[in-house]
Amino acid sequence: xxxTARVATGALPAGAGIVGDSLDALVERCRCGDKDAFERxxxxxxTGVYNLAYSVLRNHEEAEDVTQEVYxxxxxxxxxxxxxxxxxxxxxxxxxxxxxxRRRKLRGRxxxxxxxxxxxxxxxxxxxxxxxxxxxERNRALWAAVMRLPEKYQVVINLFYRQQLTYDEMVEVLAxxxxxxxxxxxxxxxxxxxxxxxxxEGQGDxx
Amino acid sequence: xxxxxxxxxxxxxxxxVVSGRSPxxxxxxxxxxxxxxxxxxxxxxxxxxxxxxxxxxxxxxxxPPADLTASVMRRVEAERLIAQEEWHLLPWxxxxxxxxxxxxxxxxxxxxxxxxxxxxxxxxxxxxxxxWSEQVNAWLAPAQGPAQGGLVxxxxxxxxxxxxxxxxxxxxxxxxxxxxxxxxxxVSDVASRLWDTARRAH
Numbered sequence: 001x002x003x004t005a006r007v008a009t010g011a012l013p014a015g016a017g018i019v020g021d022s023l024d025a026l027v028e029r030c031r032c033g034d035k036d037a038f039e040r041x042x043x044x045x046x047t048g049v050y051n052l053a054y055s056v057l058r059n060h061e062e063a064e065d066v067t068q069e070v071y072x073x074x075x076x077x078x079x080x081x082x083x084x085x086x087x088x089x090x091x092x093x094x095x096x097x098x099x100x101x102r103r104r105k106l107r108g109r110x111x112x113x114x115x116x117x118x119x120x121x122x123x124x125x126x127x128x129x130x131x132x133x134x135x136x137e138r139n140r141a142l143w144a145a146v147m148r149l150p151e152k153y154q155v156v157i158n159l160f161y162r163q164q165l166t167y168d169e170m171v172e173v174l175a176x177x178x179x180x181x182x183x184x185x186x187x188x189x190x191x192x193x194x195x196x197x198x199x200x201e202g203q204g205d206x207x
Numbered sequence: 208x209x210x211x212x213x214x215x216x217x218x219x220x221x222x223x224v225v226s227g228r229s230p231x232x233x234x235x236x237x238x239x240x241x242x243x244x245x246x247x248x249x250x251x252x253x254x255x256x257x258x259x260x261x262x263x264x265x266x267x268x269x270x271p272p273a274d275l276t277a278s279v280m281r282r283v284e285a286e287r288l289i290a291q292e293e294w295h296l297l298p299w300x301x302x303x304x305x306x307x308x309x310x311x312x313x314x315x316x317x318x319x320x321x322x323x324x325x326x327x328x329x330x331x332x333x334x335x336x337x338x339w340s341e342q343v344n345a346w347l348a349p350a351q352g353p354a355q356g357g358l359v360x361x362x363x364x365x366x367x368x369x370x371x372x373x374x375x376x377x378x379x380x381x382x383x384x385x386x387x388x389x390x391x392x393x394v395s396d397v398a399s400r401l402w403d404t405a406r407r408a409h
Contacts, residue, residue, distance in 0.1 A: 031399070032403055033396075033403065035280070035283070038283065039276065039280050042276045042279050042280065043276045046271060046275050046276060046279065047268065047270075047271055050269070050271035051268045051269055051271075054269050060269075063269075063271075064271070064272060067271070067275060067279070068275075068279050068282050071279045071282075071283065072279075075283050075286070075287075076286075076389070076396070079395040079396055079398075079399045080391075080395050135265065138262055139262075142259075142262045142263070142266070142267070143267055146266075157263065157266070161263045161266040162266045162268055182219070185222075186219060189218050189221075189222065189259055189260065190218055190256075192263075193252070193256050193258075193259045196255070196258070196259060196262075197255050
C-alpha cells in the first residue's frame, strides 16, 4: 500500500515507535552513561539497523553480529556525538559503513554466506488472510528481485522505502550527491520493473 | 513529447504520483500525461512502474531475533567491563612512554636553576619550585661541573622529555585507526564520567 504523502523530515526508522523528541532525550541520557536509556534506544531502533545490515549481508548471523557492532560503536562514540546530525542519520551512517566493511571482508566467501531462508522470515502483514496471501506473494517476488540488484541499489531502496529517510538524510548517510542518489533510485526502480515484468511473463508462459 | 523523452522522465513521475507529490500542474507533466493517453507501450511501462512503486512502499523487512536487544546490551556491558579493566592495564607501549614523559618533565622542571625561578608566575609556586630545584641541584652537585649549575640537567631533562614524547607519538602512530578511536573513546568516556561525577558532587 502506497502512502498518501512522503514522511517528512524527521522520519524515524520503521518500527521505531517513538517521537523524535523522546529519542533525543534518550540519547542525551545515554551520553551521560545511562545504560537503561541506551537499552531503550536499541530496542526502538534495532529493527531498522538489522534490516539494513541484512540487505547488504543477506545472512542472519552476520546481520546480527554487525548490528551488535554498530551499537557498540554508538555506545563508545556517544560521548563525542554532538548532535550536529540527527541521531537516526548518524546511526544509519555507522550501520551502512559497518555492513559494507563486513561485506568487503566476506567477499571471498559470500557464496557460503548467502542465505535464502529469508523468504520465511519476511514480516507478515496482519490483515485478511486472502489479501495477506496476495501481498505475501508480491513481497516474495519483490524481495527476490531486490536481492538481485547491485548492493548500492539495495542500500538506497532500503533507506528510502523501508527506513523512510528523506533525500537530505540519505545524502548525509551515504555521503554521495543528491543527483547520484536519485539516479540510483530510478535505475533500481526500472530494473525491478523489468525483472518483475519478465517474471510475470515467464509465469504466464508456464501456465 | 516522444517515447524516449517520456521513458527518461517516467520513473520519477510515477514515484511522485504514488507518493502523493503529484506534479500534474507542470506543463511537462501535462505533456507526459498526454503522451501516455496516446501511447499503449508507454502506458504499459507506466503501469509496471506504478506496480513496483506501490509494492516498494510496503517493502518487506526481516524480523530480527527476539533477543537482539538483550544480546547487544550483554556485549555493551562486557565491553564496558573490559574497558574499565584495560584502562588500569594499558599496554606497555602506551604507559611506558607516558610515564617516562611525565618523569622527564618533572626532572626538567626541578632542574631549572634557582636564579630563573622568580620568572615563573603563580603565588607560592615559584618559592616551592625554587626550593625543590635547590634540593635537587644540591643532591646532583657532585655529578655536575662547577660552572654549569642546573643547566646540564635541564638540558638532559628536555632531551629525555623530547625522546619520551617521540616514543609516545610513535606508539600511538603504530596503532590502527580503530585502536586510536578506541583509546580516544575510552579517554572521552572517563573524562565525561569524571565531569558528571564532579557536576553531581557540586
